[in-house]
Amino acid sequence: APRSAPAAPPVDEKSIAVLPFANMSADAENEYFSDGMTEEIINALVQVAELRVAARTSVFAFKGKADDLRTIAVKLNVRTVLEGSVRKAGNQIRITAQLINADDGYHIWSERFDRALDDIFAVQDEIARTIAAKLKVKLVGDGRQLLVKPPTDDLEAYQLYLQGRYFWGQRGGGLLKGLRCFEAALARDPNYALAYTGVADAYTLLGFYGYARPNDVM
Numbered sequence: 001a002p003r004s005a006p007a008a009p010p011v012d013e014k015s016i017a018v019l020p021f022a023n024m025s026a027d028a029e030n031e032y033f034s035d036g037m038t039e040e041i042i043n044a045l046v047q048v049a050e051l052r053v054a055a056r057t058s059v060f061a062f063k064g065k066a067d068d069l070r071t072i073a074v075k076l077n078v079r080t081v082l083e084g085s086v087r088k089a090g091n092q093i094r095i096t097a098q099l100i101n102a103d104d105g106y107h108i109w110s111e112r113f114d115r116a117l118d119d120i121f122a123v124q125d126e127i128a129r130t131i132a133a134k135l136k137v138k139l140v141g142d143g144r145q146l147l148v149k150p151p152t153d154d155l156e157a158y159q160l161y162l163q164g165r166y167f168w169g170q171r172g173g174g175l176l177k178g179l180r181c182f183e184a185a186l187a188r189d190p191n192y193a194l195a196y197t198g199v200a201d202a203y204t205l206l207g208f209y210g211y212a213r214p215n216d217v218m
Contacts, residue, residue, distance in 0.1 A: 014137050015078040017054035018042045020063040022085040024094075034086040035060075035169075036162035037095065037124070041082070044128035044147040050137040054078055073102030080108065082131065091117045097127050099134055109134050117155060124148040152185075152192045160185035164198045168205070175211060178202050 018041050023034040038059075045053045054076045062072055069081050084097040092114070099109040109130065113123050125148035132139055132147075139145070152158050164181030167174035182198035189195070207214035 011077055011079050012052045013079050014050055014135050015052035015054075016045065016080045016082060016131065016135070017059050017073065017076045017078045018045065019059055019072070019081060019083045021083075021095075024085045024087040025089065027088075030086075030088045032163045032166035033088050033159070035166055037084075037086050039165070040124045040148060041128055044124060045131060047147055048128075048132050048137050048139060051132065051135065052078070069100055070102050070105055078102065080135065088117075093117055093120065093123075095123060095127075099131060120155070120158075121148050121150045151194050152189045154189045154192070157185040157188040157192055157195065160188070161192065161195050161198060164195070164202075168198065168202055171205065171209065175202050175206050175209070179206070 018038055021034040021038045023031040025033070039056060042053060042056055042059070045051055058076055069083070073079070073081055079102055081100045081102055082097060083100065084095060087094040093116075095113040095115075097109075097111055097113075098107055100106070101108050111130070113126075115123055125146050128147045129139070139147070152161075160181045164178040164185065166178075167181060168178035179199060179202035182195045182202060185192055185195040186199070203212075203217040206212040207217040
């Protein structure tokens with residue numbers, strides 16, 4: 001007799017997928033910034049113990065696709081979906097974020113943030129905290145700790161790091177571009193720990209994919 005398909009696992013009420021933010025900037029090259037914004041919010045939400053957050057690899061598989069949000073939620077087994085957009089012009093950013101109930105497709109929360117680039121970390125923290133509040137999950141400790149801590153005081157170094165991650169994620173020739181961005185970020189801030197991890201990741205994959213002699217890069 002044919003075997004029946006396994007039952008889908010139950011959906012946790014406190015689960016979310018952060019879909020890749022759309023780049024609404026006039027310059028298409030600013031896509032690195034919208035991708036970086038997505039990853040930062042994912043990283044912030046992962047720190048909330050009661051919240052199940054879909055992995056970065058899983059959500060970026062839907063980038064650029066017009067799938068129905070409820071279909072995406074079923075595939076990722078989440079109850080809520082966050083989608084948004086980023087517009088960057090000089091030192092100004094506009095971020096829109098919408099939290100949607102996957103069961104009925106209706107908005108739980110929606111807001112637009114018009115800020116200076118200097119406030120980028122505060123905006124990321126505010127979005128993550130608002131999501132936690134809307135989903136009624138408890139923050140760590142007394143709830144006053146930052147979910148998004150500035151990894152560097154140099155915004156140019158931060159943007160170079162985001163560019164590095166964008167190129168690194170493309171693999172191929174992007175690995176060398178990413179490495180140059182990470183090294184440029186370190187030139188501006190020698191104490192930028194994430195940029196060091198970027199350098200290490202770039203060298204690792206350069207050796208893994210055969211773009212450099214493994215004995216040299218390791």
